[in-house]
Amino acid sequence: MKTNILGLPVKESEEMVKELNVLLANFQVYYQNLRGIHWNIRGKRFFELHVKFEELYGDAQLKIDMVAERVLTVGGTPLHTFEDYMSNNKMAVGKNISQDEKAVQLIVDSLTDLLKIERTILNKSNEINDEGTNSMMSDFIAEQEKTVWMMNAWLEKDL
Template sequence: MKNLVGLDSEKAEALVVELNILLADYEIFYQNLRGLHWNIKGRKFFELHDKFEELYKDAFEKIDEIAERILTLEGEPLHTYTDYLATTQIKEEKNVSDGTKGVEVVVNNFRTLVEKERHILTIAADTNDEGTVSLMSDYITETEKTLWMLNSYLK
């Protein structure tokens, strides 16, 4: 049986499950970034304050894109923090004000995200879901570059 966009319905449902995990991960990542943006202190305040804002704005866009992809696949995106917290693989961060620690949090969160994006890419390719493949491919490219830059900052 095929769904609205012509994909195998069972495979699309499996993708929806994985995309909802990624959605939950991005929601918690977004909130971690907001907290870092608000609470960062120290000599690198201006630099990191701006960087965390750039990153949370990007995460916000991705959240919407992932939710819309889930809807395109005829799924229902998670939309409560109760569901996000029960589903996410990213840990909530609290009271981080040190710049180096904040960047380490972001690097660790991005590692989780890129691992999940690669997993979804593999499943989407097996499903012949070019829309999700394209989305994940773009995310992976961006995430890898950002990881490289943030890791360079930490050295």
């Protein structure tokens, strides 16, 4: 089996790049969703949510960079055009959402979609002993599961 400089199988690493790029594209859509609800939120919970949405989009921006750098580390090229993002997107695009519960539900739905992609990557990276990707996905999953729980608590919904 041919391996790359990281000691990972070449063919499977190429597949990992594709999966990571799907995650990258979806994180970009999530990021834009967060920016939109941050800008457009209205109502009595404005101050609380405006700050929270800014925190979340700041975190998403860091994760976008981490995913892109992982793509490069594994030997690929990160997607970087809106056309590529939209052609690989698997989540709802939030447009003109200003109502608090709809905004928070968009976050829950978006994170649920990201978690599905991340778990697929985690399973595949585990199969090829790609510990760098495993570790990143595990960290993302743990953080996002907690955020989903907190957002559902805010919405007064059970998991």
